[in-house]
């Protein structure tokens with residue numbers, strides 16, 4: 001089939017995510033049909049190669065078509081591809097859960113499997129609410145969530161979402177939450193300065209709790225980076241302080257590590273930077289290095305034990321599960337991923353790359369339309385503004401991000417700016433030379449769209 005036919009059929013038969021389908025009639029908006037991938041590169045059917053600077057939606061960590069992962073997948077497919085997880089089990093699930101709990105130092109030690117990030121969040125919310133019921137607090141049924149947060153696209157996850165463009169329309173279908181301020185340091189909602197900030201925005205959390213802690217089951221956060229909200233970054237001390245607040249008011253801390261988990265921030269999970277332990281964590285994106293859909297919700301003895309009982313009438317049973325719960329093919333890959341990361345000594349491996357990104361980001365700082373340059377581990381972001389002083393953002397309609405995306409493609413990189421924010425979330429295996437190349441491409445693309453005259 002030729003490219004023209006493929007694109008016609010794509011438009012005719014497929015309904016794409018987050019996309020106004022009619023906009024795909026426009027030549028500039030055609031999807032790029034990918035034929036294969038190798039390492040950090042993707043190749044389309046015309047033979048063009050692009051650096052995958054977004055890790056294929058933030059999931060790919062060890063590069064495309066990794067030999068060891070391919071082998072693990074193939075090997076497992078010859079054993080058992082899938083089996084019902086009600087009443088049955090298998091080695092990949094057992095070995096992975098055991099290894100993961102060991103890596104978390106046994107602080108969170110009960111692993112619930114599902115198959116995507118949104119679902120891991122649904123599991124966490126249901127688990128948290130049921131825990132409160134089992135502890136004799138059925139009235140604790142609201143959650144606190146943050147402005148600008150993203151926790152997935154299923155209805156529970158949308159209920160705790162805080163991005164109007166994605167979430168507002170569905171409001172009539174959602175459960176009630178309380179929204180607290182976003183820890184958006186560059187545009188601090190409390191007008192504080194980074195240097196002297198004491199996480200004053202947490203007052204908004206505490207104010208809600210003063211009003212009605214008796215009705216609150218827990219708070220859900222994206223640790224260190226509100227990713228889909230525009231790579232909004234905040235310091236670890238926020239999480240440390242939040243943990244104390246949760247303890248003071250007796251609510252659960254749910255830590256959505258879906259984007260940050262599996263070393264994206266330089267540590268296995270982002271909460272480790274804050275030296276605390278959440279009550280429940282959700283993880284998904286990096287878990288199989290971008291190979292297979294899989295997610296986990298991991299919790300403590302305290303929560304697990306509240307459900308553990310002789311009673312089997314259902315009241316204390318966690319009624320949740322999916323056809324692909326603990327999918328063996330995915331778990332074999334996830335287990336191999338953990339082994340590879342261990343062998344690489346991943347935390348040390350990432351340090352020079354994080355430092356290299358930091359150095360290369362310098363080139364953006366003087367550009368007249370760059371308001372903020374920020375980095376947390378292997379996540380880098382450049383926020384564009386119309387005016388440095390007033391921090392006035394470009395409007396969505398101006399389509400700056402889209403234009404930079406198109407320039408980036410011509411130069412050989414898949415940059416996918418979110419509105420005003422150019423970001424890099426690359427596979428970990430990117431070399432220092434490639435970091436230079438990628439940031440040069442992004443800088444050139446930026447200058448093409450917004451020339452820096454001075």
Ligand SMILES: *Cc1c(COP(=O)(O)O)cnc(C)c1O
Pocket residue numbers: 116117118119121150151152153222227228256257258259284
């Ligand atoms: C991507 C994401 C999700 C949703 O994960 P899916 O696998 O896309 O359902 C949830 N939380 C965070 C923080 C995410 O970045």
